[in-house]
Amino acid sequence: MIALDHVTKLYGPVIGVNDITLSLPQGAYGLIGPNGSGKTTLLNLVTGQLWPTLGKVRVFDAGPCNNPAVLRRLGVCPEHDVLYPDVTGLEWVTHLMRLHGFGRREARRRAEATLDLVGMAHAMRRRMGGYSRGMRQRTKLAQAVAHDPELLILDEPLNGLDPVGRHEITSLLVDWIRRGRGLLLASHMLHEVEAVTQSFLLICGGRLLASGSAEEVHTLLAEVPNEIRIRTSDASALARRLVEERAVESVRFVDGGETLVVATRSPTSLYSRLPHWLEGTGIEVREVRSSDESLQALFNALMRIHRGDA
Amino acid sequence: MIRATWAVFAFECRRQMSGWRLLLTLALASVPAAILWLIEHQGGRLVERQEAWSLALFALVPEIVCLLGLLLWVTPVVQAEVEGKTWPYLVVRPAGKTPILAGKYAAGVLWSTLTGWAALTLALGVLWPPQPTPHASSVLTAEDSTSRVSDESVQQILHGSCVLAALVALSCVSYGSLFALLGVIFLRRGMIFAVAYTLLEFIVRWIPAMIRQATVQYHLQGLLVHWMHWENPRFEAFFGKTEPWQHVATLLGYAVVLFLVAAAVLRRRELVAATEAAP
Numbered sequence: 235m236i237a238l239d240h241v242t243k244l245y246g247p248v249i250g251v252n253d254i255t256l257s258l259p260q261g262a263y264g265l266i267g268p269n270g271s272g273k274t275t276l277l278n279l280v281t282g283q284l285w286p287t288l289g290k291v292r293v294f295d296a297g298p299c300n301n302p303a304v305l306r307r308l309g310v311c312p313e314h315d316v317l318y319p320d321v322t323g324l325e326w327v328t329h330l331m332r333l334h335g336f337g338r339r340e341a342r343r344r345a346e347a348t349l350d351l352v353g354m355a356h357a358m359r360r361r362m363g364g365y366s367r368g369m370r371q372r373t374k375l376a377q378a379v380a381h382d383p384e385l386l387i388l389d390e391p392l393n394g395l396d397p398v399g400r401h402e403i404t405s406l407l408v409d410w411i412r413r414g415r416g417l418l419l420a421s422h423m424l425h426e427v428e429a430v431t432q433s434f435l436l437i438c439g440g441r442l443l444a445s446g447s448a449e450e451v452h453t454l455l456a457e458v459p460n461e462i463r464i465r466t467s468d469a470s471a472l473a474r475r476l477v478e479e480r481a482v483e484s485v486r487f488v489d490g491g492e493t494l495v496v497a498t499r500s501p502t503s504l505y506s507r508l509p510h511w512l513e514g515t516g517i518e519v520r521e522v523r524s525s526d527e528s529l530q531a532l533f534n535a536l537m538r539i540h541r542g543d544a
Numbered sequence: 545m546i547r548a549t550w551a552v553f554a555f556e557c558r559r560q561m562s563g564w565r566l567l568l569t570l571a572l573a574s575v576p577a578a579i580l581w582l583i584e585h586q587g588g589r590l591v592e593r594q595e596a597w598s599l600a601l602f603a604l605v606p607e608i609v610c611l612l613g614l615l616l617w618v619t620p621v622v623q624a625e626v627e628g629k630t631w632p633y634l635v636v637r638p639a640g641k642t643p644i645l646a647g648k649y650a651a652g653v654l655w656s657t658l659t660g661w662a663a664l665t666l667a668l669g670v671l672w673p674p675q676p677t678p679h680a681s682s683v684l685t686a687e688d689s690t691s692r693v694s695d696e697s698v699q700q701i702l703h704g705s706c707v708l709a710a711l712v713a714l715s716c717v718s719y720g721s722l723f724a725l726l727g728v729i730f731l732r733r734g735m736i737f738a739v740a741y742t743l744l745e746f747i748v749r750w751i752p753a754m755i756r757q758a759t760v761q762y763h764l765q766g767l768l769v770h771w772m773h774w775e776n777p778r779f780e781a782f783f784g785k786t787e788p789w790q791h792v793a794t795l796l797g798y799a800v801v802l803f804l805v806a807a808a809v810l811r812r813r814e815l816v817a818a819t820e821a822a823p
Contacts (some may be wrong), residue, residue: 278816280822283632284814285814300641302640305637305640306638310633314630320559320562330634333548333551333552333639334638335547335639374633494691
């Protein structure tokens, strides 16, 4: 389905994608990486919007750049959701279907059916300027699937959706995969991708750091310290307790000593045992957060593994 | 390809029909009429001399109004999509980039042409009703001069307006391709380069050398002189013996060649939104 052969993309002196080689047979894949890791560049290379500086990109055994035969088989949903404010969702999707070669009636029929499918039936005749972020995401998804492509390429498709919307779109994607269609889903949230597919590609700093099933990736990630921020009434007492329990790799204080940042190789275990450790201590935990920074930390660690430093 | 081009053209026409755009068009189209009214108000008596008002309208409409319209509506066609981050949705379609450019170019040129024609109509409204020319009224008797000379002036104005209307369309088509090319090459500075080129052309057209024959202005002026039937040795010395059809063919040739170059450049360009330019 997709084959990259030593693909490098340079933006002047900046490396967008660094010597990536991979071969993806028909199936569903999650492309995971922190913001700025090169996911969008990789997707742009696959969709033919960018040419590789070095190496070759093949999609359905052909180069995707300016290739109608390949583009006809792709459905692309870019990250940006800045759409035409004065145009209705129905008009926009119909227009894009017409660029796929469908006649006016067929384009409109497909646009209506797909907008209905993504839950936009009630708002498809409204101008997109008045759409919420979730509605724009749904409309974007509709334009990507309305021509029934063989491979769907989505860049952060769940951004801005509420939990119900996430569930609906996730179900739609799971159904898409069940029908035997290809999917490449880029996200910086591991659990988002995990809900859709069990095959991952981990990318950071423009490099493909790891790939494999969810289990393999979890095993890999288990070796990497995960950073958690805990805001508490007594940070030093909690830090002492965590160190006594040998539950953390490192501890540091931020926000004037109010917040504790701990690194752990087993975050799930820490989350489940934390209430037990706090029992009777009088320590009050106000917030526990695993931010995006922790994902960045994970990827930094993977980079070190990749370079052979760890 | 044709179907996709038509789809883009129709979509753009519908999208551009906004109150803001109509207001801007009206403002732009009113400029020549306002200037002519001021000249007439100051006792310019332009209407009495066909050559004078034709030249004034030529300078104001096909040169200024049309070029401003094209600057606004043709030069940024690709840049607006890239900056608006809507380009990736268009460019991943099998129709490719050329129909997008062609449809947007056609919509921009049509809108600029309509603006030019509107400007012409408003300006002619200022010149209306036609007045007897001093030459004719001195020849005819006072009694019947008014009606006969008015007929002559009406014919002159109608003929002049038809010529100018044709020049508006030719100006928009040929300059449109040029501006589209500049907009594709210099994505973010397209309008600046288009203005710079226009100013350069205004200077070059007065240079008595072969280079001026390469300008769009030269051919538009040549057509104006021919179609207005202005018999003047100075004009002949300036434009030589070039036939009108040669001027028209050159202008249309420019339009086609420049558009094809723009399409070829666009096909080879990697255009992604600014935030994606580097990870």
